[in-house]
Amino acid sequence: MPQITKIEEQKKRQTRFNVFVDDEFCCGVSEQTLIDTGIYQGQKISADELQKLINKEQESKALNKAFLWLRIRPRSQAEIIQKLKIKEFDNQVIEKILKRLIDLNLIDDKEFCRKWIEDRKLNSPRGRFLIQQELYRKGIDHKLIEQSLKKYYSSDEELNLATVLAQKKIARLKPQDKSKHYQKLTSYLAQRGFGWEIIQSVWDKIKS
Numbered sequence: 001m002p003q004i005t006k007i008e009e010q011k012k013r014q015t016r017f018n019v020f021v022d023d024e025f026c027c028g029v030s031e032q033t034l035i036d037t038g039i040y041q042g043q044k045i046s047a048d049e050l051q052k053l054i055n056k057e058q059e060s061k062a063l064n065k066a067f068l069w070l071r072i073r074p075r076s077q078a079e080i081i082q083k084l085k086i087k088e089f090d091n092q093v094i095e096k097i098l099k100r101l102i103d104l105n106l107i108d109d110k111e112f113c114r115k116w117i118e119d120r121k122l123n124s125p126r127g128r129f130l131i132q133q134e135l136y137r138k139g140i141d142h143k144l145i146e147q148s149l150k151k152y153y154s155s156d157e158e159l160n161l162a163t164v165l166a167q168k169k170i171a172r173l174k175p176q177d178k179s180k181h182y183q184k185l186t187s188y189l190a191q192r193g194f195g196w197e198i199i200q201s202v203w204d205k206i207k208s
Contacts, residue, residue, distance in 0.1 A: 001044045007034070021050065029057045036060075055093065062089045062097045070101075076112050077102075078139020109140055113148035121153065125161040128153060130193020159201055162194045166202045 006020040010028065017034060019026045033056050039045070045053075062084055069075055069083060077098060084094045101107045113135060120131050128149050135145045169188050173181055182203060189199045 001046060002050065004039060004041055004043045004045055007039070007041045019053070021045065026050070027054055027057060029053065030060050033057045033060050058089060058093050059096055062087070062093050063100060066097055066101055066106075070106055074112055074115055075107060076109055076138045076140055077107055080107060082139070109144060110148070112138070113140060113144060114152055117148060117152045121157065121161060125165055126192045127162065127189070127194030127198060128158060129195060133193070155198075158194070159198055162189055162192075162198050162202045163205060165189065165192060166206055170206060 002021050004019060004021055004026075005023050006018075008018050008020075010016045010018055015031045016028055017031065018028050019039070033053070037053050037056055039053060065084065065087060066080055069080065075083075080098065080101065081094055084097065089097075098107070116135060116138075117131060120126055120134075131153070132145055132149065135148075136142065166185055166189060169185055170181060173184060185203065185206075186199055189202065194202075
């Protein structure tokens with residue numbers, strides 16, 4: 001049976017270790033992986049145990065990557081999966097990491113939607129259509145997007161935000177170009193993701 005003949009600390013990264021099996025380099029592992037697996041120098045190790053060690057280290061790396069990404073900003077499940085795939089972690093590892101993050105309440109697509117919508121309303125006002133597209137690109141399920149918009153973004157809120165944006169836009173337009181205000185305002189609000197009914201309602205309020 002193969003034997004762990006040496007475990008040595010890496011020179012440049014003191015919290016990581018090189019594991020040698022039968023005097024051949026096997027893999028690099030973190031200090032936490034050593035603790036979790038309980039391996040030691042001189043230990044006889046089967047092929048299955050060796051694979052578990054490698055898998056454990058991959059899970060540790062993937063989890064640390066996910067923690068880093070989540071510290072930067074909240075992520076959807078699809079985003080985490082995609083980024084882990086780019087880093088070439090296998091599906092089994094990704095499934096375990098995803099479950100761990102869900103259990104720790106670090107990823108929750110419902111909460112992600114709520115925060116995304118509230119942030120857009122507060123910091124970067126835009127219409128439902130644009131928010132819908134943004135969430136879809138984040139890999140959020142279409143039904144969840146619709147449910148979240150219905151729950152957290154009322155028609156009255158959307159109209160009020162569009163009106164505020166329109167008033168600011170009109171204030172920046174030249175008075176002598178009043179004939180072009182409608183066209184410019186319509187284009188501006190459409191680019192911000194507001195639908196035709198909202199745009200028309202805003203214009204009716206402003207021109208009256």
